[in-house]
Amino acid sequence: MRSVALLSLLFILALSDGADRQKNDRYAEFKKKHILPTDFQTDNKIAWVEHLVNNDLCGRTSVQSFIKDSEENIKLICNGSGTKTRDNYIKSTNLFQVYNITSEKSTSQMLEWECKVNCSTAKYHVIVECQNNLPVHYHYSIFLRILCIKKLLLKALV
Ligand SMILES: *[C@@H]1O[C@H](CO)[C@@H](O)[C@H](O)[C@H]1NC(C)=O
Ligand SMILES: *[C@@H]1O[C@H](CO)[C@@H](O)[C@H](O)[C@H]1NC(C)=O
C-alpha cells in the first residue's frame, strides 16, 4: 500500500514538474519570438539580421512583432497591468513600443544566404494570451505605420 502511495506521489510530482516546465517553455518561446533585449539597437540593420538569424526567426512568418521593454513590464500585462478582451485575451494597460518586422530568407550565389528585413514601429497597446500569469502568445496590436529602417538587404553570417 505504502509503495503505491509513494509511487502516486512521485507520479504527481513528475506531472507537476512537467506542467511547470511546459509553462516556462511557452513563456521562453514567447520571449524569444517577441521580446527584444532592452539594450537592442533597433535602428541598426545588422542587429536585426543577427537577432533573427541567431534566434532562428528569419522568415518565420510574414510579419513578426517584437516588443522593446523590460521583461518585468511585459510580464505585468498578465499579472495586473492588463484587461480582458472579449475573446479572453489580455490587452495591456500601458503602451509598448512594438516593431513589426518582415523578413525573408533567400539563398544567393556561393551557398551564402541572406536575411532581408523591413521594419515598422509604433507605440501601442498589445494583446496577448496569458497562462499562469505569463504571456505565452502574441495576439496582435494595431499599428500606425512608421518605417524604422529603410530598405535593407544584408548578408547574414552563418
Ligand atoms: C522590403 O520593402 C521593399 C520595398 O518596400 C520590398 O520591395 C521588399 O520586398 C521588402 N522585403 C521584405 C523582406 O519584406
Ligand atoms: C504576479 O504578481 C505577484 C504579486 O506581485 C507576484 O508574487 C508573482 O510572482 C507574479 N507572477 C508572475 C508570474 O510574475
Ligand SMILES: *[C@@H]1O[C@H](CO)[C@@H](O)[C@H](O)[C@H]1NC(C)=O
Ligand atoms: C503589424 O503586425 C500585425 C500583426 O502582428 C498586423 O496586424 C499589423 O497590420 C501590422 N502593421 C504593419 C503596419 O505592418
